Amino acid sequence: MEKFISVFDMFKISVGPSSSHTLGPWLAAKKCIQKLEQAFGLDKIISIQVLLYGSLAKTGKGHGTDMAVMMGLMGEDPISTNTDLIAEKIASIKTNKSILVNNKLNIPFIVEQDMLFLRDQLLPHHPNALQFLVQIGSKQYTYTYYSIGGGFIEEQNEAGDISSSITDNHNVKDLEVPFQFNNSDELLHWCIKTGLPICEIVKENEKTIREEIQVAPALEHIWEIMLACIYKGCHTEGELPGGLFVQRRAFALNKKLLNGATYTNMNEWMAAIQSTGKSFSNILDWVSCFALAVNEQNASFGRVVTAPTNGAAGVVPAVLLYAILFSENNNKEIVSNFLLTASAIGILFKNGATISAAMGGCQAEIGVSSAMAAAALTELLGGNQKQTLMAAEIAMEHHLGLTCDPVGGLVQIPCIERNTMGAIKAITAAQLALQSKPDFALVSLDKVIKTMWNTALDMSVKYKETAEGGLAIQIPIGLAEC
């Protein structure tokens, strides 16, 4: 049996700005508290100290890792927590020098002493490591977690064994599914054998863990959150937090493109967008606007959906909304099919390479998201299975080597604009694939996944979410406090 990753593991409801540095540590802290409660009872906890290693230490302040860990220790759920109250809750911990563990037990917690950013230390398994040192009576226990990208976490036990990736949706676990695939050749094999499109192959596998009737509504719910994020981003103006003084742009762009059109709700807003026409420049501006909106929300600790990560959360929604508003298609299940196919591509990259920028740079985030969106769009527009895989290959091929060099350690520059590039490249890749004969292509998706991984291995650590190279050092701003 092989590891099974669900579409709902690729698209997780999250809080910005980072899936590896915010969502993962948040879930790790929450898991740790659950384990402590089961093993000892919360009332036995005397103190908790948090150690952040590697990339989590280097860019954790800008990425909100400290905030996320504290929210997790409080037992808050990233899916349901009121994001408008996060700043208040963190301020209260700092002022009172105490934290309400799992919203039940108050213990002393002085952030400067109990949340340590160990910038020069690494744990060997993964650059995003965190440990919880917990005092229970006279004994200290150590809980070690790794945030391996996209909100997936792994746990290390006292013997040093690493667990499978765990998420809040379900454990990524050994599961027999009807169409097991570890690479694109295997996925294509099932498509050819069954005649099913990729979205249907993924749906059949999904039925192993939930009723078929639940899949489409659950994906519609994911889309509602993505769409709400775009809408909120297009209707929020001002400056992003973190100290870089970055101005939001989606608000002004939305207003300019609508040219005075009025609306009172989301449906009217979408109709107004459609009425602006299908000129190339108009569509280009709207796709950019959608992507900017998501990632401005992400940068301001808003609610987003990993796709496959938070930093790249704007690409898939921007391309899906483009498909809904501007493309010619009569597909009734546009949302669920799009997300199912996109998830298949994300799974291929997660299994064959990485979706963690700390392991592979931005090619692992924006590159993967662009490949996911390109494939999903191609299938939606009538491409066959080979063209669908080809679109993913094209999109990644032109993100190979992309570094992660966030200015000030914040997920703002170049991240926000980079989502617009990923979205536009995805559309170009889909169009190219639709006009091509994949049997004549020299580069397969599996070859480009392998190349991405080899490039990740060759890439200097300076370009792996450490803010120690690239743009991050051309614009010499101290790592921002959040």
Ligand code: SF4
């Ligand atoms: S540069 Fe890319 S990988 Fe790095 S934080 Fe920004 S979006 Fe994520």
